[in-house]
Amino acid sequence: MKVAVIGVGSTKFGEHWEKNLRQLAIEAGTKAILDAGIRGRDIDAMYLGNMSAGRFIGQEHVAALVSGELGLTIPAVRVEGACASGGLALRQGVFSILSGQHDIVLVGGAEKMTDVMTDGATSCLMGAADQEWEAYYGVTFPSLYAMIARRHMFEFGTTREQMAKVAVKNHHNGSMNPIAQFTNEITVEDVLNSPMVADPLTLYDCSPITDGAAALIICKAELAKKYTDNPVYIIGTGQASDTLALHDRKSLTTLDASVKAAQKAYKEAGITPKDIDLAEVHDCFTIAEIVATEDLGFCKKGEGGKLLDEGVTNIDGKIPINTSGGLKAVGHPVGATGVKQAVEIVLQLRGQAGKRQVKDAKIGLTHNVGGSGATAVVHIFSR
Amino acid sequence: MIGIVGYGGHIPRFRIKVEDIAAVWGADPNSIKNGLNIEEKSVPSIDEDTATISVEAALNALKMAGIDPQDIGAIYVGSESHPYAVKPTSTIVGEAIGCSSEFTAADTEFACKAGTAGIQMVMGLIEGGYIKYGLAIGADTAQSKPGDALEYTAAAGGAAFIIGKKDIVAEIEGTYSFSSDTPDFWRRDTIEYPSHGGRFTGIPAYFKHVIASTEGLMKKLSLKESDFDYAVFHMPNGKFPLKAASILGIDSKKLTPGFVVKKIGNTYSGSSLLGLAATLDVAKPSQRILLTSYGSGAGSDSFSIKVTDLIEEKRKNVKKIQEYIDNKEYVTYSQYTKLRGKI
Numbered sequence: 001m002k003v004a005v006i007g008v009g010s011t012k013f014g015e016h017w018e019k020n021l022r023q024l025a026i027e028a029g030t031k032a033i034l035d036a037g038i039r040g041r042d043i044d045a046m047y048l049g050n051m052s053a054g055r056f057i058g059q060e061h062v063a064a065l066v067s068g069e070l071g072l073t074i075p076a077v078r079v080e081g082a083c084a085s086g087g088l089a090l091r092q093g094v095f096s097i098l099s100g101q102h103d104i105v106l107v108g109g110a111e112k113m114t115d116v117m118t119d120g121a122t123s124c125l126m127g128a129a130d131q132e133w134e135a136y137y138g139v140t141f142p143s144l145y146a147m148i149a150r151r152h153m154f155e156f157g158t159t160r161e162q163m164a165k166v167a168v169k170n171h172h173n174g175s176m177n178p179i180a181q182f183t184n185e186i187t188v189e190d191v192l193n194s195p196m197v198a199d200p201l202t203l204y205d206c207s208p209i210t211d212g213a214a215a216l217i218i219c220k221a222e223l224a225k226k227y228t229d230n231p232v233y234i235i236g237t238g239q240a241s242d243t244l245a246l247h248d249r250k251s252l253t254t255l256d257a258s259v260k261a262a263q264k265a266y267k268e269a270g271i272t273p274k275d276i277d278l279a280e281v282h283d284c285f286t287i288a289e290i291v292a293t294e295d296l297g298f299c300k301k302g303e304g305g306k307l308l309d310e311g312v313t314n315i316d317g318k319i320p321i322n323t324s325g326g327l328k329a330v331g332h333p334v335g336a337t338g339v340k341q342a343v344e345i346v347l348q349l350r351g352q353a354g355k356r357q358v359k360d361a362k363i364g365l366t367h368n369v370g371g372s373g374a375t376a377v378v379h380i381f382s383r
Numbered sequence: 384m385i386g387i388v389g390y391g392g393h394i395p396r397f398r399i400k401v402e403d404i405a406a407v408w409g410a411d412p413n414s415i416k417n418g419l420n421i422e423e424k425s426v427p428s429i430d431e432d433t434a435t436i437s438v439e440a441a442l443n444a445l446k447m448a449g450i451d452p453q454d455i456g457a458i459y460v461g462s463e464s465h466p467y468a469v470k471p472t473s474t475i476v477g478e479a480i481g482c483s484s485e486f487t488a489a490d491t492e493f494a495c496k497a498g499t500a501g502i503q504m505v506m507g508l509i510e511g512g513y514i515k516y517g518l519a520i521g522a523d524t525a526q527s528k529p530g531d532a533l534e535y536t537a538a539a540g541g542a543a544f545i546i547g548k549k550d551i552v553a554e555i556e557g558t559y560s561f562s563s564d565t566p567d568f569w570r571r572d573t574i575e576y577p578s579h580g581g582r583f584t585g586i587p588a589y590f591k592h593v594i595a596s597t598e599g600l601m602k603k604l605s606l607k608e609s610d611f612d613y614a615v616f617h618m619p620n621g622k623f624p625l626k627a628a629s630i631l632g633i634d635s636k637k638l639t640p641g642f643v644v645k646k647i648g649n650t651y652s653g654s655s656l657l658g659l660a661a662t663l664d665v666a667k668p669s670q671r672i673l674l675t676s677y678g679s680g681a682g683s684d685s686f687s688i689k690v691t692d693l694i695e696e697k698r699k700n701v702k703k704i705q706e707y708i709d710n711k712e713y714v715t716y717s718q719y720t721k722l723r724g725k726i
Contacts, residue, residue: 017587117581195414 003094004224004231005381007036007217008343013331014181016211021050021057021112024213025066028336029108032215037227043217044102046076049089049109050335055124057115066108082128083284085109086214086338087368087377091237093218094379103220109339110213121209125334128371130245142206142285144246144372146198149287151252153200156302158290160200164191165308166286167204167328173315174325176355179340181210181331191286205286210331214340232346235363236271236380238264244374253302255373258295262367265378266297269363273297276319276380277361278348280341282369283326292367293321296378315356323348323356338368338377345381385506386551387544387688388450388516389697391443392660393436394540394647394707397426399719401535407716408530415535420621424648426714427524427539429722433462434472436522436653438479440543444518445480447552447701448545452481455545456514457505458488461497461521461652462541463570463577465490476520487514494568495617496678497521498542498652503558503684505546516547521676523651528576529725536620538648540707542656552694553663553672555686559600561592562682569680579679588681589619593627596683597675604687608633611687612670615658617677618644633673640665646708659688661704668692 009031011024019027025048033040048063059065067076079089086109093107113121126135129144152158168188174180186204194203224231240260243249249256266272273296281296283289290304298319299307307313313321324330324344327337345364347353364381400423405412416422427436437460445452460473473488491497491504498521505517522541527533546555567588570577580588593616601607614637616624621644628635641658643650650657655676662672667690674686720726 015582015586017583114583195411 002221003097003218003234004221005216005218005234005342005346006224006227006231007032007038008346009035010179010214010340010343011212012179013210013212013333015114017114019211021053021059021062021110022065022069024112024211025108025110026069028110028213028215029066029070029106032106032217036217038104038217040070040072042104043072043074043106044104045074045096046072046106046108047089047093048076048078049086049338050078051080051082051085051111052124052127052334053112055127057112081375082370083282083332083334084338084368084370084375084377085335086340087366087379088239088338090216090339090342090379091239091377094234094237097218097220103223105218106215107218107339108213108215109336111333111335112211113209113333114211118209133245141372142198142201145285145287146201147246148252148291149200152287152291155253156305158305160192161188162305162308163205163286163290164188166283166289167191169308169314170283170322170326170328173323173356174329177325177330180325180329181208182329201285201287207284207327207332210333212331212333212336212340214336214343216339216342230350232349233382234379235382236265236269237378238262238268239377240264242374244371246372253291255291255295255369255376257373257376258292258367258369261376261378262296265380269380271363271380275363276365277363278320278323278358279365279367280324280326280344281321281367283322283328284332284369286328288369289321289326296365296367315358320358323353323358338366341366341368342379349381349383384551384554385509385546385548386554386691388547388549388551389444389446389448389545390542390660390663391440391447391701392540392542392657392704392707393439393443394657395425395427395431396710396712397428397714397722398423398711399426399714399716403716404535419535420645421536421648422645424536424538425540425650426719426722431539432466432524433460433464433522433541434466434475436524436539436541437472437476437520437543440520440522440541441476441480441518443701444543444545447697449697450516450545453483455482455516455518456486457508457517458482458486459491459501459504459519461491461493461501462523463492463494463497463651464524464526493682494678494680495619495651495654496676496682496684498656499676499684502544502546506555506558509546509548516545519544519546521652521656523653525649525651526576531576533577533579536649538650540647540650540657541653542660544656550693551691552697553691554689556689557600557604558684558686559596559603560682560684561596561599563592565681567679567681584679588679589623589677590627590630592681592683593617593675593677594630596685597631597673600685600687606687610671611637611673613637613640613662613666614673615641615655615662616675617655618642618658619649621645643704643708657704663690663694664698664703664705666690666694668694
């Protein structure tokens, strides 16, 4: 299977007090259209990842909102899968091209989260968990991932310092990314001494509340060279689901949905984890990056923490992880994240990632998770 | 030449430490102290309110001004904690300090900047030739919901300024305001405690207005940062004014004399005016002070104030702001809840 990415665009991620959802989406979409060198009328369909505009800003029907603002009358579909909404939107866009129905598709992801207060945002996000069996008992996402962290520490000896190193690395990478919400470097001590959120996770272990949007123009592979000399191809995609509630899973330290989605994507691309040059993984909490590097096959189960000690996942390491700064430093506008991950991989494979450029990057992977792992979607990109 | 004829402040003597509030809510006192850059806040006694604080401050101002209170033609008291929703604080003050009945009066409300708005109103009446002297006061006994972030800073205090054209201790060289409809902090009628927009109170609210107003003033008067010897910004906490100074390129040392927030908290309508009074307490003749208030909702008033030769003589016998800051008695959280009428 082959679909090409010919345009990428992204807003700055952060607290956009003076911009609304539609402005953010339009900005990212317009940038992607300009980057692709196409015109609006060339686009056949739009898929928009958005988790919870209905609760964040009281606006449903957001796909038509955005396509209408872009002056387009094409089919526009909102795709929702909690924090994996963006990745799912990309997958639907890919399928719509593979089906032969469309030639050029706009894939977007957008979320406006700061119009509600922190407790309001926390409550919206809990919509991604099991309301009856998790939320009603007072659990929040930090506490769910704290349980994963505790179990990982217990089973494999993963340390707080190793988790902190995820945040330190991702802030370092974010410091070189013009769209990142946080561009300040931090230390392991900063992470360990930041206020406790859900033991053992402290404030700097957690991704922030963010406004932002990202967009891609994808097209039939055969058409790509017509628009760009530097196309990036999507060579594999996989998606899997699991129980919404964390406690219903076989293991707390593996997200089965991630494992299955990755296996499917690797198989489709005809490659193995060893062939991946860099990956954007879903580090909503630092422990999530450690678990992801294991589930995606970059190391054995339980050894994700060691990768941090050895610098393996640094930009100049063997398998650079979250060169963009990840959800931790770039920010996590939930519906936009999956698309932003793809934007970063495309920039890297094109050689346009500036100071955070990974040398000779040929194959990249994105890994986007919904909730505590009930949805996972993986894409593999190649030059 | 219009300016300040006399000024004075008042700060209740009770204090509560950040540690004592944090202990009740299970919060980490150090992260709050670092986050807000504040150590303790003033607490009004059970019989202190905006009216009593205003009267104390006005009496100090009157003492410095050395004028006949019967010559005061206007009184404006700015506060968001007027004792009455309907019935003015300003007439209580006028009566208590011995004014005639021939004065105009009104209470003003603009979150934390109603006091500086009062100064501007008085300036207009004087420049228009309607009155000889006017009294503008900013004072508050600020409310905060138990457990809210505001509880660490919401304090009590106020300052009074008598404005006129004769025997001034400081000239008001000019004023400039910047306002917009920005819902960062509010309290609806009959609701006991204010609400706020969390981080929205920062960049799009406080900083936007404080910076725009200050820059507007400097442009209007053709002044630059280096022309000011001191600067006072509204002090909702100990962090915001320092950041505003840094954005404006103003040396943080220029804030020091008026930086009262660390020891008394945010006195709302009294905050920037107490800062100005504390700065005037130490300023030398011909030094220039920048004052920028901030009120949520939102707006800022900026003033350029130049000290005259008369200040050293006139401020001699009036109680300094620092004396109020140093005169303190700590209360526990339990006593605090009683004093604030929460129990």
